[in-house]
Amino acid sequence: MIVLGIDTSGYINAVGICDGERALADASFPARADSLEQIVDNIDSTLKTAGLTLKDMEGIGVGLGPGSWTGIKVGVTVGKMLAFSANKPVAGIPTLAALAYSARDKSPLVYAIISAGIRDTVYAARYRFNGNEVIQEGDYFTGGIKDLAPLIKEPVLLVGTGIDSYRQAIVGENGSLKIKIRALEAIPSGAAIACLAARRLEQRKSDNALSLTPLYLKESTAKAFVNKYATKGKK
Amino acid sequence: MLILGIETSCDETSAALVADGKTILSSTIATQLDLLKKYGGVVPEVAARRHAELIGYVIKEALDTAGKTLDDVEAVAVTSRQGLIGCLMVGVAAAKSISYARQVPLIGLHHIEGHIFANILSNPDLPVPHICLTVSGGHNMLVHVQNKCRYELLGTTLDDAAGEAFDKIAKFLGLGFPGGPAIDKLSQQGNRKAFNFPRPMIKNKALDFSFSGLKTAVINMFKAQIAGGEPLPLADIAASFQEAIVDTLVAKTLRAVEEKDLKIVSVTGGVSANSRLRQVFTEVCKKRGIKVFFPKLSLCTDNAAMIAAAGYARMMLGERSDLRLNVFPNAPLGG
Numbered sequence: 001m002i003v004l005g006i007d008t009s010g011y012i013n014a015v016g017i018c019d020g021e022r023a024l025a026d027a028s029f030p031a032r033a034d035s036l037e038q039i040v041d042n043i044d045s046t047l048k049t050a051g052l053t054l055k056d057m058e059g060i061g062v063g064l065g066p067g068s069w070t071g072i073k074v075g076v077t078v079g080k081m082l083a084f085s086a087n088k089p090v091a092g093i094p095t096l097a098a099l100a101y102s103a104r105d106k107s108p109l110v111y112a113i114i115s116a117g118i119r120d121t122v123y124a125a126r127y128r129f130n131g132n133e134v135i136q137e138g139d140y141f142t143g144g145i146k147d148l149a150p151l152i153k154e155p156v157l158l159v160g161t162g163i164d165s166y167r168q169a170i171v172g173e174n175g176s177l178k179i180k181i182r183a184l185e186a187i188p189s190g191a192a193i194a195c196l197a198a199r200r201l202e203q204r205k206s207d208n209a210l211s212l213t214p215l216y217l218k219e220s221t222a223k224a225f226v227n228k229y230a231t232k233g234k235k
Numbered sequence: 236m237l238i239l240g241i242e243t244s245c246d247e248t249s250a251a252l253v254a255d256g257k258t259i260l261s262s263t264i265a266t267q268l269d270l271l272k273k274y275g276g277v278v279p280e281v282a283a284r285r286h287a288e289l290i291g292y293v294i295k296e297a298l299d300t301a302g303k304t305l306d307d308v309e310a311v312a313v314t315s316r317q318g319l320i321g322c323l324m325v326g327v328a329a330a331k332s333i334s335y336a337r338q339v340p341l342i343g344l345h346h347i348e349g350h351i352f353a354n355i356l357s358n359p360d361l362p363v364p365h366i367c368l369t370v371s372g373g374h375n376m377l378v379h380v381q382n383k384c385r386y387e388l389l390g391t392t393l394d395d396a397a398g399e400a401f402d403k404i405a406k407f408l409g410l411g412f413p414g415g416p417a418i419d420k421l422s423q424q425g426n427r428k429a430f431n432f433p434r435p436m437i438k439n440k441a442l443d444f445s446f447s448g449l450k451t452a453v454i455n456m457f458k459a460q461i462a463g464g465e466p467l468p469l470a471d472i473a474a475s476f477q478e479a480i481v482d483t484l485v486a487k488t489l490r491a492v493e494e495k496d497l498k499i500v501s502v503t504g505g506v507s508a509n510s511r512l513r514q515v516f517t518e519v520c521k522k523r524g525i526k527v528f529f530p531k532l533s534l535c536t537d538n539a540a541m542i543a544a545a546g547y548a549r550m551m552l553g554e555r556s557d558l559r560l561n562v563f564p565n566a567p568l569g570g
């Protein structure tokens with residue numbers, strides 16, 4: 001099954017294609033504030049480079065986040081509306097699982113970590129591998145990197161962007177445990193999203209395109225938002 | 236030409252199907268009134284999240300209501316300029332995805348141009364050139380519509396928009412949200428002349444508006460009334476406040492009409508649904524031999540049908556956007 005995968009949760013547009021077994025394309029484009037401007041063009045150029053069109057795709061995978069709130073709203077909207085318009089099944093893939101996937105042959109157990117935008121605050125999740133399958137263990141973590149440290153009690157590989165500073169912070173907290181903590185620098189790749197989506201779609205576990213929503217992890221609670229933004233009257 | 240319109244610039248998630256820029260086949264609006272009531276106003280991130288949640292359903296509903304599928308859609312028009320950035324992004328992301336997947340043209344539009352077209356859509360005989368007063372919670376502008384898609388901005392608000400003043404005063408008087416309809420309703424039982432509130436800049440030759448002074452005057456009077464232990468004549472306050480706003484909007488619009496030597500006025504935007512505003516405009520314009528037009532009530536507030544209508548007009552001029560279409564939250568009307 002040929003699947004297109006996209007992820008715009010960070011400061012890159014990741015676009016990949018997977019045929020169910022291996023990656024046919026895996027491109028990443030720098031995009032800070034212009035994810036929206038670039039994403040469809042980047043999808044188009046990635047497809048063209050691979051000699052394929054959107055019509056050739058049998059499904060669409062989209063990174064749900066967590067990550068930049070704006071980024072994941074753009075990515076998920078593009079993913080689901082492409083699927084709806086081209087009449088393809090869609091699978092939403094947690095971006096942390098896509099990060100973990102890139103370390104699947106390097107360690108049986110990984111922690112995928114993504115910056116929450118605010119200094120030292122992270123989103124994280126623990127994954128174990130069964131063959132090519134990525135199995136999340138426990139809940140998502142949102143909090144300070146120092147609060148993540150006590151949860152790590154066995155040798156593990158940390159995966160993410162700017163990951164060595166997180167490793168150092170965790171080793172600093174957990175130094176007395178003397179366990180081996182390694183780090184693998186990685187970005188959420190479009191191919192990883194596509195391959196994980198292909199696996200899900202092959203098992204006929206697609207998502208409803210209309211109801212697909214980003215994985216914010218941080219709730220937009222009344223207090224947090226009213227404190228952060230000035231409210232603005234309307235109509 | 237069947238155009239799918241998409242509008243998500245503020246707190247309404249809307250999609251519509253409009254044929255040839257004049258026939259509305261469907262107009263679906265999911266309003267975020269529940270969130271507005273909860274937070275007492277628009278919280279940008281909360282509104283954007285709701286758009287991301289609803290956009291697919293709203294588009295599907297617009298197609299289903301019209302009895303059409305995406306196979307029938309020949310172009311996509313979307314609000315890409317002026318509004319809340321995160322909200323605009325959701326609509327534009329959806330629009331360009333549909334345009335790319337279906338290989339149909341895309342056009343990004345200015346939200347205010349949509350409001351101008353809401354009235355053209357409601358009144359196909361509304362001639363150009365004309366003077367358009369567009370007024371809501373988010374904007375307050377006098378525009379000289381020189382021709383379809385050619386505009387000269389004559390004046391805008393220097394502080395609050397009229398709709399914003401309605402909301403703030405309604406909140407202050409404990410009338411809830413949105414404030415416009417609440418004040419309109421309560422005013423019908425009040426005396427418009429009970430209080431002589433200031434008509435800001437009404438004598439001033441400039442065509443700009445300012446409503447924050449009026450707002451302060453109402454609040455100060457309210458507080459003085461409480462301090463004096465007098466019973467609060469809420470309906471009189473609401474009616475007098477509304478009258479001050481209406482007088483100001485009408486006077487400035489008439490000045491623009493005189494300046495441009497035109498005899499046609501279009502009043503549009505959320506506040507154009509206000510019954511007293513419609514009444515005064517109609518009376519005053521009749522006396523002066525000016526024709527005045529209002530949109531259908533369903534097209535006063537933000538909606539995607541007006542965006543589809545504006546998109547059609549621009550496409551007829553040969554304009555298109557490419558797939559790199561981006562959003563501009565503070566873009567001037569231009570054009």
Ligand SMILES: [Zn+2]
Pocket residue numbers: 346350371373504505536537
């Ligand atoms: Zn508006």
